[in-house]
Amino acid sequence: MTVQTKTSHLIERAAKHLRGLEELTRSAPLPPAPSEEAPAARSAPLSPAAFVPPPPLEFAVLEQAGMIPWGRKRDRVAEEFRLVQSQVLRQLDAVAKPGQQSAGLSNLVMITSSRPNEGKSFVALNLAAAIAHFGGRQVLLVDADAKHTSLSHHLNLTEQPGLLDFGAGLMPRPEALVVPTRLETLSILPIGGVGPGRGDLTAKVSIATTVERLARRFSSMVIMLDAPPCLSTSDPSALAPVVGQIVFVVEAERTKRGEVESSLDLIAACPTITLLLNKSQLTTKSTFGAYYY
Template sequence: MELSNSRQVTLDLERLAGLGLVTQEGGRTAVAEDFRAIKRPLLRTARAATIANSNLIVVTSALPSEGKTYCAVNLAMSIAMEMDSTVLLVDADVARPSVLKVLGLPPGPGLMDVLLGEQADLSDVILKTNIRTLSVVPAGRADKHATELLASRSMSRLLADIAGRYADRIVIFDSPPLLLTTEASVLAAHMGQVVMVVEAEHTTQHAVKEALQRIQHCPNVNLIYNKSRATADAKYYGYYD
């Protein structure tokens, strides 16, 4: 699973900064500072390797439109700024993929194509970006059995392979919402760390509790309180472990 077959793509960093995303040239914005705080305990856990697959981090939410993709991309961008970390960002929300759209990239083959056997290896669908430490795996082609494939043995084998071969890399998965499909919790079960995004003043306490019940078997669960407007500048994010 080497990167020799990966394609090179160029991210428009000025465009991403304009969207409020973390970029290397974006300076010390409020969002950048928030994600510096968010990533630190995740990196400590990943590097300590005291739990299985600690370098695999899934970002999910209870319901759609809570900002999980936005948080997954920002987390990946922030970790990519670390001096000794590389990041692989995987769009695993195969029913409603949006990572490439956020990044301003055209659709292409990805995770689903590997699971369907249409691409021989993950390296065939990896997009190597102009940020040296960041690579992306698209969701890939749509398929009516997408959710079943996420819960398949092929996915389990692929995740074990990723965790083992990329032991020195942080791999971030943008997952489907937990309360929409059972496959989201199945995917989370393979992860060493879970980040659940909760939309401020929108997601009900009942939804949060129900979602957390579905990942109670996960060894490390963190929450991001997203879209908080507690202050004029804090348009997004607060962090709770």
């Protein structure tokens, strides 16, 4: 009985408050309707002259971000990346054959993992560089992860417009957003969304639609996506039906089997998923790549 009386009092107070709001709304003047001469405020497209594109990224910047110094030394890690890039290109070429059906766009390759700090950005950068260096392809590496310590951060490109600006319609020509590197066949597209509004753009932009438009715009290029971890956001799941293949990074001796299985369930829409074991500790010299040149 006490509960019912207390609830009734709360309902009566709420109803009284709502009646007061209705009377206030009726007595207050309505705001002027927006006219054609004074349209409602909205985000304006960025002008190509509004920002200065950076010069080509130097090898020193790329290597500081984690890129292997290709061509200087053939060690085990470099050789393993060459194997992975060969496998990725074989799959890309197989899907691109006439008459071959694919669930996604063959030139789109997504790199992801279960959770942060498993090394997916390191893999994305070096796999893109390996394909650009040895595969004879033009490669566009796209930062599709909006976290503050993303690939764009490591490449000093956080103040450059990029993927989010293209997706939001602020920059209709993505060519103006692409940052070249000293490796002529490798280019970078930063995450973009410069300033405090990045969170708003991340919520508004459809990442799958944006990436699909990007892949069709640059259909002659291999597009590598450094995507967020599967268990952090829904973006990898949304991208899975769009991409042609996925490289899934697993950190040795740290990532749990349940995390891998849950992640693979989320990206199962992509029929071609390659697991890449990262940070494995080797205790013998009798391993692949132990012979140095």
